[in-house]
Amino acid sequence: MQAFWKxxxxxRVAVFGVLVIILAVLAAALAPVIAPYDPSEQFxxxxxxxGAPLPPNERFWFGTDTNGRDQLSRxxxxxxxxxxxxxxxxxxxxxxxxxxxxxxGYARGFLGATIMRFTDLMMAFPPLLLAIALxxxxxxxxxxxxxxxxxxxxxxxxxxxxxxxxxxxxREYIEAARALGASTPRIVLRHLIxxxxxxxxxxxxxxxxxxxxxxxxLSFLGRGVQPPTPAxxxxxxxxxxxxxNAPWLVFIPGAAILIVALAFNLAGxxxxxxxxxxxxxxx
Amino acid sequence: xxxxxxRRLSASALILIGVTIVTFCLTFIIPADPVAMIAGxxxxxxxxxxxxxxxxxxxxxxxxxxxxxxxxxxxxxGISYARKSPVGDLILSRLPATxxxxxxxxxxxxxxxxPAGLYAAARRGQTGDKVxxxxxxxxxxxxxxxxxxxxxxxxxxxxxxxxxxxxxxxxHLILPAVTLGLAGGGWYSRMMRSSMIEILRxxxxxxxxxxxxxxxxxxxxxxxxxxxxxxxxxxxxxxxxFMSGVVVVENVFGWPGIGQLMWQAIQSLDIPxxxxxxxxxxxxxxxxxxxxxxxxxxxxxxxxxx
Numbered sequence: 001m002q003a004f005w006k007x008x009x010x011x012r013v014a015v016f017g018v019l020v021i022i023l024a025v026l027a028a029a030l031a032p033v034i035a036p037y038d039p040s041e042q043f044x045x046x047x048x049x050x051g052a053p054l055p056p057n058e059r060f061w062f063g064t065d066t067n068g069r070d071q072l073s074r075x076x077x078x079x080x081x082x083x084x085x086x087x088x089x090x091x092x093x094x095x096x097x098x099x100x101x102x103x104x105g106y107a108r109g110f111l112g113a114t115i116m117r118f119t120d121l122m123m124a125f126p127p128l129l130l131a132i133a134l135x136x137x138x139x140x141x142x143x144x145x146x147x148x149x150x151x152x153x154x155x156x157x158x159x160x161x162x163x164x165x166x167x168x169x170x171r172e173y174i175e176a177a178r179a180l181g182a183s184t185p186r187i188v189l190r191h192l193i194x195x196x197x198x199x200x201x202x203x204x205x206x207x208x209x210x211x212x213x214x215x216x217x218l219s220f221l222g223r224g225v226q227p228p229t230p231a232x233x234x235x236x237x238x239x240x241x242x243x244x245n246a247p248w249l250v251f252i253p254g255a256a257i258l259i260v261a262l263a264f265n266l267a268g269x270x271x272x273x274x275x276x277x278x279x280x281x282x283x
Numbered sequence: 284x285x286x287x288x289x290r291r292l293s294a295s296a297l298i299l300i301g302v303t304i305v306t307f308c309l310t311f312i313i314p315a316d317p318v319a320m321i322a323g324x325x326x327x328x329x330x331x332x333x334x335x336x337x338x339x340x341x342x343x344x345x346x347x348x349x350x351x352x353x354x355x356x357x358x359x360x361g362i363s364y365a366r367k368s369p370v371g372d373l374i375l376s377r378l379p380a381t382x383x384x385x386x387x388x389x390x391x392x393x394x395x396x397x398p399a400g401l402y403a404a405a406r407r408g409q410t411g412d413k414v415x416x417x418x419x420x421x422x423x424x425x426x427x428x429x430x431x432x433x434x435x436x437x438x439x440x441x442x443x444x445x446x447x448x449x450x451x452x453x454x455h456l457i458l459p460a461v462t463l464g465l466a467g468g469g470w471y472s473r474m475m476r477s478s479m480i481e482i483l484r485x486x487x488x489x490x491x492x493x494x495x496x497x498x499x500x501x502x503x504x505x506x507x508x509x510x511x512x513x514x515x516x517x518x519x520x521x522x523x524x525f526m527s528g529v530v531v532v533e534n535v536f537g538w539p540g541i542g543q544l545m546w547q548a549i550q551s552l553d554i555p556x557x558x559x560x561x562x563x564x565x566x567x568x569x570x571x572x573x574x575x576x577x578x579x580x581x582x583x584x585x586x587x588x589x
Binding site for chain 2: 261
């Protein structure tokens, strides 16, 4: 554990990623305190006389959107949507993927083959299209978006966990546990999953980046969380037609999505290096 | 080789059957009643019953599924709610534009990824390597619609180098192709780098260096030729990533392909088009994976033909 911290803290890029994540979480958690205005309040002086949105200025730091709402406040509240969906949807995906991967890798045989053929099948669907099809059918909302993203995103981690479990299950200590009469649930929970924790942590971190991007795409396509809940992708969707005259309406939320996704990717990559030093330099 | 081919083909066929089962089931959880959609408001119960029988909805599920597969095999994806024309024809007429865009994206990602990976491998462990690898994370963390809109703003609107939107010439293709391919370029640069590093460890490279061959010649002639192969083998797998991306990219650039068709269908909840495009995309992914599987042993005979 100490060796891990030593390696991780030396990786400046990864530490930077973690700092950004902490800042983003703080911004989201404290949104009601630090946001200058109500995110859905339409300001009378938030539009020009011609009805165009205002560029960044002293009163509205990040400008206003096409409805005269404060962009900074919407951005801070939008961080809540992004991070809640990122954490919860990805958490569910990791749980499903780990469970199915471990079962398939340990049980093998017919059950294992069935599960893995099912993941192969899921791989044949492009995640965004499947998510759109599901969201279109199920009427979008926060929880539906979470479920839809979890349903399309568990596949990758299931495959990784499956591969790791098959090699772990060959080890002698597993055979010893079985010889001592340990039950299958006990072997899975006490002897397999603890060894998979580093892999799970790495893929859980990287998966949040994928999830944040997928959520942004869904809400950009109008199939994510619905107004009035602010979401970064939707902020861009709403101002797309106005974009050439008011580019800040795209660049500011766009930068927010990019920074959060990048932070989780950098942190996840750093964790992979720190948790598995044998991979160092080979990536 | 023939046994390997047969196994890969049958695995693909099984996945295709699975795909049709999934899409078939999806059409059943749709809350909208297709009978009511077709019959309209002023229909009598008898008329609705008539349509139900016409659509075959009174038959057993297995029979309905067989009928569904039969229709798919004939390219019949149903009728669009909004456009009132066959979904199969709509998709077919827009497929060439999407395929052209994907081809452009493949060229873009190779032109970005391979030089970047070579550069990073040559400067392994140095600042240039770290910068290149961090940049590769930047490319995969950028939402494609933000990238597309930014390129549009700077290169088309501000600088006027490219048209704002549309289809027809090479200058129309460049921005959407780069938008679609940049993230893949980031992945390719990482793959190219690790593949290069692996190759540079080989004995024949040491021999070449020991003979006094210039580092440039070692890198570009001896190492590159072998390192590039595993990267090329991955191209087939890109299709899946592109199939999601085209919905966003074609929407941003007004590119008249199946992605734009899908986007318009999403806005009007035109379920037959949404399901049709999803099915066609799955077909392409299965085909892409099959191609990748078939190319792999040709490129590296050491891959056991399992």
